[in-house]
Amino acid sequence: MPxxxxxxxxxxxxxxxxxxxxxxxxxxxxxxxxxxxxxxRAAVKGLTPQQVKSTGAQIVLxxxxxxxxxxxxxxxxxxxxxxxxxxxxxxxxxxxxxxQAFSMAxxxxxxxxxxxxxxxxxxxxxxxxxxxxxxxxxxxxxxIIMAFDDCPPSVDPSNARRHPNSQVVGGADGNEPDHAERLxxxxxxxxxxxxxxxxxxxxxDDQALFGIVQGGTDxxxxxxxxxxxxxxxxxGYAIGGVAVGEGPALIRQVVEFTAPLLxxxxxxxxxxxxxxxxxxxxxxxxxDMFDCVLPTRNGRNALAFTRHGRLHLRNAxxxxxxxxxxxACGCLTCAGGFSRAYLRYLFAAKExxxxxxxxVHNIHHFQCLMLDIRRAIREDSWPWLGQSWPVLDAAQPSxxxxxxxxxxxx
Amino acid sequence: MPxxxxxxxxxxxxxxxxxxxxxxxxxxxxxxxxxxxxxxRAAVKGLTPQQVKSTGAQIVLxxxxxxxxxxxxxxxxxxxxxxxxxxxxxxxxxxxxxxQAFSMAxxxxxxxxxxxxxxxxxxxxxxxxxxxxxxxxxxxxxxIIMAFDDCPPSVDPSNARRHPNSQVVGGADGNEPDHAERLxxxxxxxxxxxxxxxxxxxxxDDQALFGIVQGGTDxxxxxxxxxxxxxxxxxGYAIGGVAVGEGPALIRQVVEFTAPLLxxxxxxxxxxxxxxxxxxxxxxxxxDMFDCVLPTRNGRNALAFTRHGRLHLRNAxxxxxxxxxxxACGCLTCAGGFSRAYLRYLFAAKExxxxxxxxVHNIHHFQCLMLDIRRAIREDSWPWLGQSWPVLDAAQPSxxxxxxxxxxxx
Numbered sequence: 001m002p003x004x005x006x007x008x009x010x011x012x013x014x015x016x017x018x019x020x021x022x023x024x025x026x027x028x029x030x031x032x033x034x035x036x037x038x039x040x041r042a043a044v045k046g047l048t049p050q051q052v053k054s055t056g057a058q059i060v061l062x063x064x065x066x067x068x069x070x071x072x073x074x075x076x077x078x079x080x081x082x083x084x085x086x087x088x089x090x091x092x093x094x095x096x097x098x099x100q101a102f103s104m105a106x107x108x109x110x111x112x113x114x115x116x117x118x119x120x121x122x123x124x125x126x127x128x129x130x131x132x133x134x135x136x137x138x139x140x141x142x143x144i145i146m147a148f149d150d151c152p153p154s155v156d157p158s159n160a161r162r163h164p165n166s167q168v169v170g171g172a173d174g175n176e177p178d179h180a181e182r183l184x185x186x187x188x189x190x191x192x193x194x195x196x197x198x199x200x201x202x203x204x205d206d207q208a209l210f211g212i213v214q215g216g217t218d219x220x221x222x223x224x225x226x227x228x229x230x231x232x233x234x235x236g237y238a239i240g241g242v243a244v245g246e247g248p249a250l251i252r253q254v255v256e257f258t259a260p261l262l263x264x265x266x267x268x269x270x271x272x273x274x275x276x277x278x279x280x281x282x283x284x285x286x287x288d289m290f291d292c293v294l295p296t297r298n299g300r301n302a303l304a305f306t307r308h309g310r311l312h313l314r315n316a317x318x319x320x321x322x323x324x325x326x327x328a329c330g331c332l333t334c335a336g337g338f339s340r341a342y343l344r345y346l347f348a349a350k351e352x353x354x355x356x357x358x359x360v361h362n363i364h365h366f367q368c369l370m371l372d373i374r375r376a377i378r379e380d381s382w383p384w385l386g387q388s389w390p391v392l393d394a395a396q397p398s399x400x401x402x403x404x405x406x407x408x409x410x
Numbered sequence: 411m412p413x414x415x416x417x418x419x420x421x422x423x424x425x426x427x428x429x430x431x432x433x434x435x436x437x438x439x440x441x442x443x444x445x446x447x448x449x450x451r452a453a454v455k456g457l458t459p460q461q462v463k464s465t466g467a468q469i470v471l472x473x474x475x476x477x478x479x480x481x482x483x484x485x486x487x488x489x490x491x492x493x494x495x496x497x498x499x500x501x502x503x504x505x506x507x508x509x510q511a512f513s514m515a516x517x518x519x520x521x522x523x524x525x526x527x528x529x530x531x532x533x534x535x536x537x538x539x540x541x542x543x544x545x546x547x548x549x550x551x552x553x554i555i556m557a558f559d560d561c562p563p564s565v566d567p568s569n570a571r572r573h574p575n576s577q578v579v580g581g582a583d584g585n586e587p588d589h590a591e592r593l594x595x596x597x598x599x600x601x602x603x604x605x606x607x608x609x610x611x612x613x614x615d616d617q618a619l620f621g622i623v624q625g626g627t628d629x630x631x632x633x634x635x636x637x638x639x640x641x642x643x644x645x646g647y648a649i650g651g652v653a654v655g656e657g658p659a660l661i662r663q664v665v666e667f668t669a670p671l672l673x674x675x676x677x678x679x680x681x682x683x684x685x686x687x688x689x690x691x692x693x694x695x696x697x698d699m700f701d702c703v704l705p706t707r708n709g710r711n712a713l714a715f716t717r718h719g720r721l722h723l724r725n726a727x728x729x730x731x732x733x734x735x736x737x738a739c740g741c742l743t744c745a746g747g748f749s750r751a752y753l754r755y756l757f758a759a760k761e762x763x764x765x766x767x768x769x770v771h772n773i774h775h776f777q778c779l780m781l782d783i784r785r786a787i788r789e790d791s792w793p794w795l796g797q798s799w800p801v802l803d804a805a806q807p808s809x810x811x812x813x814x815x816x817x818x819x820x
Contacts, residue, residue, distance in 0.1 A: 042755070046456075046762040048742065071729075071755040079732050079751055087746050319481075322489050332458065336497050341489055345452070345481045352456040352762055 005144065005208035005235045007032075007267050007288075013377045017260050017286030020377045023267055025091040025143035026206045027083055030058035032267065032288040033373055035279070035366045036093060038296060041066050042076075042086040044363070045296055046356040049088045054332050055360060056367035060088055061291045064136045064145075065097025065128070069121045073139035081141035093291070094142035095271075096133045096197075098149040098212075099240075112189060114148075130193040131200040134209070138202045144236065145201075147194045149212040150186040151241050183216045186241075190214045191228040198232060208235035210269060216241055217250045219257050226261040237262045238269035239287075243278075252281050259285040276305070276369055276391050283373050295362030300355040302347045305365040307389045311340065313358065318344045331364035333357040415554065415618035415645045417442075417677050417698075423787045427670050427696030430787045433677055435501040435553035436616045437493055440468035442677065442698040443783055445689070445776045446503060448706060451476050452486075452496040454773070455706055456766040459498045464742050465770060466777035470498055471701045474546045474555075475507025475538070479531050483549035491551035503701070504552040505681075506543045506607075508559040508622075509650075522599060524558075540603040541610040544619070548612045554646065555611075557604045559622040560596040561651050593626045596651075600624045601638040608642060618645035620679060626651055627660045629667050636671040647672045648679040649697075653688075662691050669695040686715070686779055686801050693783050705772030710765040712757045715775040717799045721750070723768065728754045741774035743767040 004026065011020040021032040037044050037052060040063045044052050052060060062082060067073060076085045082092055102110075106118035114129030133148035194211045201209050211229040215221035230237060239258050242251055255270060259282065262268045269289035270282050279290055295305065302313040306326040311318070313325075321340035325333065333343075338357055346354030369389065376385040386392055414436065421430040431442040447454050447462060450473045454462050462470060472492060477483060486495045492502055512520075516528035524539030543558035604621045611619050621639040625631035640647060649668050652661055665680060669692065672678045679699035680692050689700055705715065712723040716736040721728070723735075731750035735743060743753075748767055756764030779799065786795040796802055 041759050041761055042752075043759075043761045043763040046766065048461075048746070048763065048766070050742070050746070051458075070759055071751070075730055075751065075755075078730055079749060084747070085749070085752055087748050087752070320485060320488055332460070336458070336460070337494070338497050339489060339495070341481075341485065342452075342495055342497070345485075349451050349453075349480055351451055351453045352765070353453040353458065355762070356456065356458070356766075 003208075003235065004204065004206050005267075007236070007265070009265070011378055013284070014380050015382070016284035018283045018373075018377045019286065019288070020374055021267070021288060023091075023288075025059075025208070027092065027143050028058070028090045030091055031370075031374060033279075033283045033370055033377075034059060034289050035370045036061045036289065036291040037363045037366075038291055038293045039086065039088075040293075041070075042082060044359070045300065046352065046359055047363075049086065051332065051356075051360055052088070052363065053090070055364040056371065057363060059091040059093060059143075061093045061095060062086070062140070062142065063097060063100065064094045064133060064140060065100035067094075067140060068097065068128075068136045069119050069126065073136040077139040077141070083141065091144070092142040093144040093289075094137050094140055094146065095291075096137065096146040096148040097128055098133070098146075099151045099272075101128045102151050112192065130197040134197045134200045135202075138207065141203075142207065144208045144210060146238065147190075147197045147209060147211050149190045149193065149214060149240055151214065151244065180218070183214075183218055183221055186216075187214050187221055187225050187228075190225070191232075194229060194232055198234070210234060210236040210238050210267075212238045212240040212271070213258060213262070214241045215254075215258075217246055217254055219254070222254060222258045223261065226258060230261075230263055234266075236267040236269060236289075238271050238289075240271045242270060243272040243274055248275075248278060251278060255282045255287065256285045259287050262286070276366075276389065279366075279369065280373060280385070280392055283377075292366075295366050296359045299359030299362040302343070302354065302358060303362075304343075304358050305362050305391075307365075307391055309391050313340060313343050313354075314347055315344075325358070325361050326365075329361065329364065329368075331361045333361040333364075413618075413645065414614065414616050415677075417646070417675070419675070421788055423694070424790050425792070426694035428693045428783075428787045429696065429698070430784055431677070431698060433501075433698075435469075435618070437499060437501045437553050438468070440501055441780075441784060443689075443693045443780055443787075444469060444699050445780045446471045446699065446701040447773045447776075448701055448703045449496065449498075450703075451480075452492060454769075455710065456762065456769055457773075459496065461742065461766075461770055462498070462773065463500070465774040466781065467773060469501040469503060469553075471503045471505060472496070472550070472552065473507060473510065474504045474543060474550060475510035477504075477550060478507065478538075478546045479529050479536065483546045487549040487551070493551065501554070502552040503554040503699075504547050504550055504556065505701075506547065506556040506558040507538055508543070508556075509561045509682075511538045512561050522602065540607040544607045544610045545612075548617065551613075552617065554618045554620060556648065557600075557607045557619060557621050559600045559603060559624060559650055561624065561654065590628065593624075593628055593631055596626075597624050597631055597635050597638075600635070601642075604639060604642055608644070620644060620646040620648050620677075622648045622650040622681070623668060623672070624651045625664075625668075627656055627664055629664070632664060632668045633671065636668060640671075640673055644676070646677040646679060646699075648681050648699075650681045652680065653682045653684055658685075658688060661688060665692045665697065666695045669697050672696070686776075686799065689776075689779065690783060690795070690802055693787075702776075705776050706769045709769030709772040712753070712764065712768060713772075714753075714768050715772050715801075717775075717801055719801050723750060723753045723764075724757055725754075735768070735771050736775075739771065739774065739778075741771045743771040743774075 006024040009021045037057050039060045101115045108116045116127045119126045130148040137145035211234050213225045215225040267288045270287045304311040304325045318340040416434040419431045446469050447467050449470045511525045518526045526537045529536045540558040547555035621644045623635045625635040677698045680697045714721040714735045728750040
């Protein structure tokens with residue numbers, strides 16, 4: 001039986017847990033550490049697959065929840081699968097829809113069987129269970145698929161956004177359990193759901209199922225989750241429940257604690273993270289894969305990432321700025337010579353081309369960072385990385401207030 | 411003094427007024443008959459210049475009225491001119507803003523000096539005169555610029571849309587003159603304005619000013635306009651006031667009457683037209699240049715043009731259609747393998763990529779038609795053109811009700 005995924009570690013860092021690798025899938029290879037642009041609804045918003053490829057991205061992410069609701073996984077399967085449907089012939093990872101299902105305001109019930117909620121498309125009642133999520137992802141046909149997990153909110157209510165899932169735990173008596181209890185329930189449920197998902201998986205030969213380690217910011221829970229989840233033999237493991245409202249210090253603590261506990265010979269995927277500094281921290285903790293909506297969502301809102309910090313392109317200071325976003329950048333937008341003044345104007349005029357050009361640049365920015373991170377691991381040149389990327393300096397904090405948040409599309 | 415434009419006629423058709431040519435400009439050449447995609451606000455909506463170029467387009471159109479209001483022509487001049495601003499290094503034509511100024515609902519006054527109206531951006535009072543329009547276009551720096559003309563409504567009120575300009579002629583006594591009188595005033599004003607515009611033109615060495623022949627559907631007026639306008643020596647002439655609400659039969663009558671009257675050695679530009687059949691008719695009447703928003707505006711609304719007719723991609727019949735828009739088409743969208751089902755889905759999901767992909771296809775469609783029209787002239791193979799383009803058959807009428815209209819952006 002051929003393995004759906006081959007992970008080769010090409011090098012280890014001397015001074016950290018970081019490793020350089022390559023992942024082979026039925027639709028081609030990608031280098032790790034890797035950053036996956038998000039194409040939630042089978043499209044990276046506003047970009048052709050050709051433009052996505054031009055950024056250096058080798059793998060993209062899509063979302064089973066959204067595609068199940070529209071156009072439906074059966075239609076995509078009938079049309080030859082997700083790769084052909086969206087015109088992306090490289091590797092694809094689909095998220096299970098757990099986060100989205102639990103983030104819906106209109107949840108009708110949550111129990112061990114799964115989640116029942118109202119469709120955001122037509123209000124109809126939709127049931128999502130571990131088996132159903134895998135069935136959907138089998139139909140979509142991504143190279144890497146994710147287990148359906150229970151994703152609870154952050155432990156720090158003062159820092160956390162409102163998270164509907166904190167209120168729908170569904171104790172039999174209708175009472176809301178305290179947060180620690182909620183995390184414990186989520187953890188145990190996630191383990192049971194993973195076993196059920198693995199059993200339901202119909203395409204283990206060409207789709208690699210990853211398990212997800214939950215546990216919020218409780219390190220004991222994280223440790224228990226790693227043990228329970230990694231006890232189930234799978235081609236890769238992810239850390240979930242991070243970047244759901246807790247601050248960067250807690251993200252760092254959880255990742256630095258959890259990543260090294262995951263099996264060293266399997267890919268480690270940190271879901272939904274994050275800013276440049278977060279990525280470097282996580283790579284050094286041993287993470288191999290990332291996804292985040294930051295480059296595209298902020299790109300659509302006129303915020304451009306650069307090695308030297310972020311540019312709010314709507315600002316008046318760019319009105320007559322003839323420079324490109326980053327003079328050293330080789331993306332289609334910067335190499336094409338589009339000035340900050342033109343980009344600012346496009347946003348003012350509500351021309352679609354503004355979001356497109358800044359999204360291309362931002363994805364390219366994150367791909368360049370990964371390229372340089374891989375070089376830093378290969379050449380043991382972290383000081384060079386720090387010099388090349390001033391934004392990594394602590395003086396440029398990951399300030400959530402400044403940016404549109406990094407949450408996946410819900 | 412170098413000429414800003416060189417028009418070389420490379421061949422004449424045997425059986426019609428059609429001619430094959432090449433126009434050389436300071437920013438490169440384009441083949442005629444030519445179709446110019448519309449980038450009203452210094453962007454062909456949703457497309458990078460690279461994508462526009464991929465369609466085969468060699469020249470694009472932008473609009474002085476919109477760019478004067480935002481971001482302002484001075485800023486564009488300061489940033490190196492329109493070519494550099496929008497990242498299009500090929501030829502550009504700017505429309506004068508006459509049509510837009512007269513189509514604004516909030517006109518305060520119209521007289522021989524010009525038009526005063528409220529800005530759609532901030533409500534401020536804006537004055538546009540022949541001199542001011544040329545000044546704006548000199549600052550933008552397009553290769554071909556248009557005279558500021560008075561564009562009255564169609565003669566057929568039953569067929570015409572409401573046109574604000576029909577009500578703002580401004581007789582001294584406040585009475586509304588009859589329509590023939592309105593056309594006469596527009597004609598005479600357009601001639602006077604052209605003389606003033608030519609006198610105000612500061613860059614005759616690198617920007618070719620075209621005069622515009624008005625006259626509605628009154629052929630006597632058209633004849634008088636041709637004589638008066640062409641009496642002013644210019645590098646090219648346009649037919650304006652067509653496709654402003656009158657039907658295809660009247661368009662045809664006006665074009666077939668007017669085009670042959672224009673100087674044979676100068677480019678002839680038919681403004682704002684049109685559908686495939688209209689283009690062929692006009693080419694055979696001797697027209698060399700076209701612009702129209704049809705491919706992009708309809709592309710954004712899920713309507714795809716093909717040689718065999720139009721596809722309304724929102725229709726349920728395409729739900730599971732795995733074919734591309736046109737199997738014989740080589741555009742980025744069709745060659746990229748994007749299915750009708752995927753495109754339909756993108757519009758349903760309100761993903762920007764839908765409008766982008768269909769706009770690319772539609773512009774490519776019109777460029778292919780022009781390519782084949784040029785071949786038909788070169789090889790005297792009109793029957794071949796008709797066979798290759800079934801859509802040209804009368805069975806596929808230019809039905810305005812079916813499509814979003816062809817009016818320029820106002």
